[in-house]
Amino acid sequence: MCLICLEFEKESRRTMTIKEARRNFLEISSSLDEDHRQEVLDMLDRFEEEELMKDYYDWLFLDEAGSD
Numbered sequence: 001m002c003l004i005c006l007e008f009e010k011e012s013r014r015t016m017t018i019k020e021a022r023r024n025f026l027e028i029s030s031s032l033d034e035d036h037r038q039e040v041l042d043m044l045d046r047f048e049e050e051e052l053m054k055d056y057y058d059w060l061f062l063d064e065a066g067s068d
């Protein structure tokens with residue numbers, strides 16, 4: 001468990017963006033053990049994918065609603 005996990009556990013109350021988390025990760029990665037480093041990277045990938053999908057759905061919706 002590290003500050004990135006703590007932050008991302010808050011889910012909707014999360015204040016850290018994935019970009020910030022990745023920057024933080026670079027700073028703290030040397031203090032994490034190898035297993036946890038991989039866990040955090042996997043977690044960030046997952047969140048990033050979710051965010052991309054959300055953006056994509058927003059875009060689809062906007063495209064449909066904004067044709068006028």
Ligand SMILES: [Zn+2]
Nearest residue numbers: 001002004005
């Ligand atoms: Zn962690």
